[in-house]
Amino acid sequence: xxxxxxxxxxxxxxxxxxxxxxxxxxxxxxxxxxxxxxxxxxxxxxxxxxxxxxxxxxxxxxxxxxxxxxxxxxxxxxxxxxxxxxxxxxxxxxxxxxxxxxxxxxxxxxxxxxxxxxxxxxxxxxxxxxxxxxxxxxxxxxxxxxxxxxxxxxxxxxxxxxxxxxxxxxxxxxxxxxxxxxxxxxxxxxxxxxxxxxxxxxxxxxxxxxxxxxxxxxxxxxxxxxxxxxxxxxxxxxxxxxxxxxxxxxxxxxxxxxxxxxxxxxxxxxxxxxxxxxxxxxxxxxxxxxxxxxxxxxxxxxxxxxxxxxxxxxxxxxxxxxxxxxxxxxxxxxxxxxxxxxxxxxxxxxxxxxxxxxxxxxxxxxxxxxxxxxxxxxxxxxxxxxxxxxxxxxxxxxxxxxxxxxxxxxxxxxxxx
Amino acid sequence: xxxxxxxxxxxxxxxxxxxxxxxxxxxxxxxxxxxxxxxxxxxxxxxxxxxxxxxxxxxxxxxxxxxxxxxxxxxxxxxxxxxxxxxxxxxxxxxxxxxxxxxxxxxxxxxxxxxxxxxxxxxxxxxxxxxxxxxxxxxxxxxxxxxxxxxxxxxxxxxxxxxxxxxxxxxxxxxxxxxxxxxxxxxxxxxxxxxxxxxxxxxxxxxxxxxxxxxxxxxxxxxxxxxxxxxxxxxxxxxxxxxxxxxxxxxxxxxxxxxxxxxxxxxxxxxxxxxxxxxxxxxxxxxxxxxxxxxxxxxxxxxxxxxxxxxxxxxxxxxxxxxxxxxxxxxxxxxxxxxxxxxxxxxxxxxxxxxxxxxxxxxxxxxxxxxxxxxxxxxxxxxxxxxxxxxxxxxxxxxxxxxxxxxxxxxxxxxxx
Numbered sequence: 056x057x058x059x060x061x062x063x064x065x066x067x068x069x070x071x072x073x074x075x076x077x078x079x080x081x082x083x084x085x086x087x088x089x090x091x092x093x094x095x096x097x098x099x100x101x102x103x104x105x106x107x108x109x110x111x112x113x114x115x116x117x118x119x120x121x122x123x124x125x126x127x128x129x130x131x132x133x134x135x136x137x138x139x140x141x142x143x144x145x146x147x148x149x150x151x152x153x154x155x156x157x158x159x160x161x162x163x164x165x166x167x168x169x170x171x172x173x174x175x176x177x178x179x180x181x182x183x184x185x186x187x188x189x190x191x192x193x194x195x196x197x198x199x200x201x202x203x204x205x206x207x208x209x210x211x212x213x214x215x216x217x218x219x220x221x222x223x224x225x226x227x228x229x230x231x232x233x234x235x236x237x238x239x240x241x242x243x244x245x246x247x248x249x250x251x252x253x254x255x256x257x258x259x260x261x262x263x264x265x266x267x268x269x270x271x272x273x274x275x276x277x278x279x280x281x282x283x284x285x286x287x288x289x290x291x292x293x294x295x296x297x298x299x300x301x302x303x304x305x306x307x308x309x310x311x312x313x314x315x316x317x318x319x320x321x322x323x324x325x326x327x328x329x330x331x332x333x334x335x336x337x338x339x340x341x342x343x344x345x346x347x348x349x350x351x352x353x354x355x356x357x358x359x360x361x362x363x364x365x366x367x368x369x370x371x372x373x374x375x376x377x378x379x380x381x382x383x384x385x386x387x388x389x390x391x392x393x394x395x396x397x398x399x400x401x402x403x404x405x406x407x408x409x410x411x412x413x414x415x416x417x418x419x420x421x422x423x424x425x426x427x428x429x430x431x432x433x434x435x436x437x438x439x440x441x442x443x444x445x446x447x448x449x450x451x452x453x454x455x456x457x458x459x460x461x462x463x464x465x466x467x468x469x470x471x472x
Numbered sequence: 473x474x475x476x477x478x479x480x481x482x483x484x485x486x487x488x489x490x491x492x493x494x495x496x497x498x499x500x501x502x503x504x505x506x507x508x509x510x511x512x513x514x515x516x517x518x519x520x521x522x523x524x525x526x527x528x529x530x531x532x533x534x535x536x537x538x539x540x541x542x543x544x545x546x547x548x549x550x551x552x553x554x555x556x557x558x559x560x561x562x563x564x565x566x567x568x569x570x571x572x573x574x575x576x577x578x579x580x581x582x583x584x585x586x587x588x589x590x591x592x593x594x595x596x597x598x599x600x601x602x603x604x605x606x607x608x609x610x611x612x613x614x615x616x617x618x619x620x621x622x623x624x625x626x627x628x629x630x631x632x633x634x635x636x637x638x639x640x641x642x643x644x645x646x647x648x649x650x651x652x653x654x655x656x657x658x659x660x661x662x663x664x665x666x667x668x669x670x671x672x673x674x675x676x677x678x679x680x681x682x683x684x685x686x687x688x689x690x691x692x693x694x695x696x697x698x699x700x701x702x703x704x705x706x707x708x709x710x711x712x713x714x715x716x717x718x719x720x721x722x723x724x725x726x727x728x729x730x731x732x733x734x735x736x737x738x739x740x741x742x743x744x745x746x747x748x749x750x751x752x753x754x755x756x757x758x759x760x761x762x763x764x765x766x767x768x769x770x771x772x773x774x775x776x777x778x779x780x781x782x783x784x785x786x787x788x789x790x791x792x793x794x795x796x797x798x799x800x801x802x803x804x805x806x807x808x809x810x811x812x813x814x815x816x817x818x819x820x821x822x823x824x825x826x827x828x829x830x831x832x833x834x835x836x837x838x839x840x841x842x843x844x845x846x847x848x849x850x851x852x853x854x855x856x857x858x859x860x861x862x863x864x865x866x867x868x869x870x871x872x873x874x875x876x877x878x879x880x881x882x883x884x885x886x887x888x889x
Contacts, residue, residue: 067511069499071688073495081487093513096494096509103509262516273488335759339862343859347775348776356759424883445756
């Protein structure tokens with residue numbers, strides 16, 4: 056089913072709000088067999104909105120519209136739709152009652168301009184809005200459908216899950232199923248060369264893209280149902296996983312921290328961190344994961360010398376080796392293990408800012424990880440601005456933790472044999 | 473100047489990446505006198521991309537395109553543009569040298585795939601990419617221009633600030649100037665009531681919108697040049713600032729941490745933090761600010777009991793009061809001041825996860841701040857999921873630091889009189 060999204064609101068074109076609705080819907084569509092082919096953001100402008108609606112009903116089977124359903128003068132999505140479809144809007148009495156009750160139940164006086172939120176056209180049915188005043192419309196006409204939803208993401212999502220997704224599920228013909236393979240260490244073009252032979256298929260198709268969490272490979276297959284699609288994906292998935300092997304850290308919507316949490320929990324390991332250059336970014340990423348306290352003990356964001364000394368590292372080392380150095384970092388990793396009573400200690404020092412520190416240029420990052428026996432140290436030079444360097448340092452820390460866990464787990468297996 | 477954005481990438485339509493580039497550019501355009509009228513996301517599909525390009529050159533004076541400039545098979549933006557403009561691509565020898573040097577300088581072998589990133593068409597000039605391998609194009613043809621930029625936000629922004637924005641500045645006619653006033657504590661509807669009388673103007677116009685960093689008020693004026701526009705904005709700005717007064721924490725693109733850094737530096741104050749529920753999120757936000765070490769000493773992310781004990785808090789208090797309580801939090805604030813040798817200590821405890829801790833429900837947050845003399849404690853109950861609660865806790869921590877600084881700075885002024 057060919058689909059497109061039209062997001063209405065001048066605030067989108069002024070960059071004041073980012074169109075997260077489209078991103079949310081785009082994520083929902085594939086398993087419903089809905090092919091999203093276009094997304095358009097347009098302002099609260101009668102002519103341009105009408106023009107896009109007319110284009111959309113020519114090229115798409117189903118059109119999802121969000122925004123412009125408010126009570127104010129510049130909310131014109133309903134009016135424009137009515138005109139583009141050559142229909143007239145009328146006030147629906149039941150809907151008007153609902154509206155007035157909504158305000159009454161909140162001891163608020165009904166603003167008469169909200170009356171327009173009770174209007175509808177002949178080809179449309181209302182979609183209830185349990186968390187707001189603007190109902191949606193589901194239009195069925197000729198060979199197309201238009202689903203109209205409010206702009207506020209919470210209202211849009213409530214409507215989507217409550218009244219729309221279920222009904223589209225039944226309609227769905229061919230579904231698109233995706234398998235995402237997430238990698239670290241290798242660059243986009245390296246991976247392109249390694250899996251080149253898979254990149255020319257139509258169905259399943261294989262694509263490569265880069266995100267904050269590394270290079271991802273997407274295998275997508277279209278079929279009558281999910282099982283068939285998965286069967287089509289499987290052989291290619293296996294071969295690509297075989298090629299990329301240890302460069303793979305996760306798949307689908309997994310977060311790097313989740314993958315590490317899983318291994319840590321399996322082997323009953325805990326982690327303590329001392330981070331300076333990353334400034335709490337690593338701890339923050341880890342604690343975004345539900346139940347992270349199952350392995351994460353804590354992090355000392357040692358942003359200044361006093362804080363580093365508080366970790367128990369000897370003043371001598373700090374002064375002889377400097378606060379940003381491999382030796383200091385590996386000492387801090389030991390302290391991290393100790394002060395947090397953790398099985399594994401990790402430390403990050405470096406220069407995220409623009410100014411050089413102790414003759415180390417911006418982007419210099421030192422990483423060290425230890426379990427008391429094994430130690431791995433890394434020195435890196437990362438490009439980018441402050442936040443980019445911080446984010447990259449966090450990603451490479453996860454990569455290092457994975458590498459470290461792989462080695463000690465393998466050892467553990469050896470010991471047990 | 474009528475403008476539109478075309479963002480290219482199937483990952484956008486599959487919801488795998490969100491189009492932050494369009495949002496960034498939309499923010500940049502107004503002061504350049506560029507009217508953004510459409511934004512379109514389209515996949516790496518030859519026919520649909522060509523169709524949109526053909527539509528765009530009919531309706532827009534300037535078209536900004538991002539994405540699809542990578543070295544891989546499915547990066548087809550250049551090829552499609554060449555076709556849509558009836559031009560042929562050729563490999564530029566100088567650009568090829570640059571490319572090969574880029575890899576050589578990083579001791580990486582040149583993947584022959586990347587050669588296509590050296591190609592260009594007659595109507596285009598190259599835009600250098602100092603942080604990546606894909607150069608941009610600036611096309612001038614007939615009555616339109618097309619500016620082609622790489623998809624990765626860091627590369628796109630570097631190109632924008634380095635080679636594009638400046639040159640567009642000279643072209644600008646009528647400019648739109650915005651003044652943003654950022655507030656905390658009050659809700660959207662409160663503010664709506666307080667400044668109602670300003671909300672109906674056309675030019676300047678006043679709007680209210682909610683973001684992660686509180687409720688923002690936008691005053692926008694269109695005029696021949698920036699000075700005139702600012703003169704139109706000023707009187708309204710003054711009146712609104714007068715009404716919202718102490719609820720205002722910053723303006724325009726300021727970050728809350730920057731505002732706090734400024735005050736901290738003025739009064740030569742330093743900050744130490746112990747955070748559990750926010751899990752390093754507060755430290756991370758602070759260290760995203762350039763030169764944050766000028767006032768930020770560090771944070772102990774005390775995610776487990778061991779870590780809290782390491783801060784020096786007495787075991788008795790932890791056991792009698794619990795790890796999530798007002799008393800414990802205010803004790804941790806004192807410890808934060810002490811262990812980081814800071815002037816001000818701040819502590820955050822609470823429940824960000826879904827499970828209740830010590831009979832405290834999800835969303836419970838305790839905040840405490842002290843300079844050794846004064847103490848402010850807060851108990852909050854925040855809605856939302858894990859990351860929403862963490863983000864809200866950080867925002868309210870900044871609000872608390874501001875409130876605390878206001879009081880002690882006022883006292884300081886009193887003393888000095």
